[in-house]
Amino acid sequence: MAEHRLMQQQQSKTGLAIVGHEVTGQESLFSEGAVSLLEALCREFAAEVPVLLGDRKQRQARIDSGALPDFLPHTQAIRDGDWQIRGIPADLLDRRVEITGPVERKMVINALNAKVKVFMADFEDSLAPSWQKVVEGQINLRDAVRGDIEYTAPQSGKHYKLDPDPAVLVCRVRGLHLQEKHVEFNGLAIPGALFDFALYFYHNYRQLLAKGSGPYFYLPKLESHLEARWWAKVFAFVEDRFCLQSGAIKCTCLIETLPAVFEMDEILYELRSNIVALNCGRWDYIFSYIKTLKQHPDRVLPDRQAVTMDTPFLSAYSRLLIKTCHKRGALAMGGMAAFIPAKDAGQNQAVLERVRKDKELEARNGHDGTWVAHPGLADTAMAIFNRYIGDEHCNQLHITRDVDAPILASELLRPCEGERTETGMRLNIRIALQYIEAWIQGNGCVPIYGLMEDAATAEISRASIWQWIQHGKSLSNGKLVTKALFKDMLVEELAKVKEEVGGDRFTHGKFTQAAVLLEQITVSDELVDFLTLPGYEILTAKQ
CATH class of the missing domain: 1.20.1220.12 (Malate synthase, domain III)
Structure with a gap:
């Protein structure tokens, strides 16, 4: 039935058409219900994405012409208002260490089994989104939610399966700028974000809710509260379509662009029914600082290695995110430790010391958790956040940073000193x-x-x-x-x-x-x- 319908759509060039090559297992993924949801989302929301991307270009043109990013005057009432987000589910209250990685099968098993609280399964920056990988990634996450995911390495024969108490699963979808060329709606490639969101939600929401969790998402690369508003409309549409309680879908937004740091209150406000946290996506944020201020000769950065989190503009970013989140009842997640444990004992000790120093700074600032890229760093990061959070709390929401002086736009834009070697x-x-x-x-x-x-x-x-x-x-x-x-x-x-x-x-x-x-x-x-x-x-x- 579903296959016949898809063939008709592919021939007519109207509605939804899957034009990618066939991937093993896709027939169960592209069920009639899943295709119907994706088509409805494209009909309702896909056309707005180019408009939002056009807004980005207009804002960038103003900055290229000499303006600097700043807090929005017309949303002052939101920043001054006394409001909070709707609330945080029990299994997302404690996120002191999260691991991230692509949605490949062995990676999914190892990450869920790591000694962490959350695994962020990534369809974005750590996945090269070939059609095969995005389809297999959805199958892998579906199997993980069901609890029956297994993998046998072809060369070694080593077998992998889930432990009894895996980490909480959160799915990071692609950014709004990325298309999925292998699916078309009315003859045009669809937003990759809608593809990732629709398929993960449809195939997993029942099982997730039944076991006391939920459909949880990471949203990357936001640049404005208008983009957050778009996501809020997507979530509300799906919750209504499936007769779910408002706010059943939960998300964490990465603050990894320079424009977004000036709209954190507004992003939280637009998504207040669904959002639970913001995250310091530090590496993308540094890239965005370069990209946004590219025509400003006084804002040129030095060597990448010199731009550390104690650099004034990054320290201001971290502290403002914590203060903003905690004021609104949202968690404030720290950034990535991208190190890999070394085989040499001396080198590994140096790696762990650098991780400890980085995580100590985040925990002391008041972050509620942090990211690692390798299971071998989980214990080091966990020990630091355990020391700051303790057993009585799940997070550091009680740290308000109210005694801090207001963080000004000039601090968030401060030039960075250092050598270019x-x-x-x-x-x-x-x-x-x-x-x-x-x-x-x-x-x-x-x-x-x-x-x-x-x-x-x-x-x-x-x-x-x-x-x-x-x-x-x-x-x-x-x-x-x-x-x-x-x-x-x-x-x-x-x-x-x-x-x-x-x-x-x-x-x-x-x-x-x-x-x-x-x-x-x-x-x-x-x-x-x-x-x-x-x-x-x-x-x-x-x-």
Whole structure:
């Protein structure tokens, strides 16, 4: 029945059409009910997404012309008002350590079994969204919610299955800027966010609610409260369609763009029936600082390694997020520890010490929890948050930061001091090269030089160099950063990467294609919004 209906739609180019190749198991995923929900969401909400993206461009044009981001004067009453979010479900009150990762089957099992409170299953920055991976990812999460997910490694034969008490599952959908080209509505590619949301919700809400949890989501890359309002309408529509109590769907919003930090109260207000937390998406936030202020020569950042959370503009961001969230009864989640445990005992001790220092700062500021990228860091992060939160509380909502002086726009925009080094520039090139190569091969979560990198860190790496070129900055050794210098370094660092990975891996990989893409987006006169946009074209061209 459902297959016949889809074939009719594909022929007519009206309604919903699945145009991707067939993936094993998709017939159970694209049931009549799931397809009907996705079609309804596209009919009601898809057309508004280009409008919201157009608003982003208009705001950016004003900033490019000399304006600076600021708190909105016409929403002052919301910031001054005495209101709170609706409430937090019991299984989301304690989120002191969360692990993140893509929706691959073994990863899902290992993450849910990790010694953490929450697993954020990611369809966004740590997943290269090939059609196969997004379909299999939905199947994997459905099986995880049912409790019957298993996996046997083909080479070792090692078997993986869920432990009796897995972490709470939260699904991160794609950002509004990303399309799903393998599903069309009235002949146009649909928003990836609606695809991810609709399928996860439809296949899992009953089981989740029945066991005392719920359909929980992470929303990435928001830039304004109007985008939050769009999501609130989507949630309300689905809750009404399935006769659920208002607020049954819960979400956490990542504050990972510079414009959004000035609208945190408004984002919480628009989503007040559904939202439970905001999160400091620090790496994307640094990228957004570069991207938003790209035409302001006095806001050029130094080496990525110098931009740490105790940098004034990032410290202000963290403290304002905590103060805003706790005033409204929402949790304030900290950022990512991207380190990977090292095999060498001495190196591993240094890794753990850096993680401890980072998490100590977050916990002391008043964050209610934090992120790790590897299960081996969970105990270290948990020990720190246990010490600050203790046994009597589930979180730090009682820390209001009311004694803090008001955080001004100037603090959130404060320029960052530090060197621009040749070593840092070359490292940026190698990181971006290796990440882009992995991404266009279909892998969005990549261990590089002891860090688990996702799209955000590659974005910082290439955007920093773009910014240095555009504003004629010099490195600490006096070299002027030009397009020609970058191209020369790119050739040299590509050779170094070949040496590091080995000739066979290099030959069978896509490093040359990655270098071409990296050069295009770095020497472009206009900063490309997201490297995943041209990357998606490459990723899907071979499907």
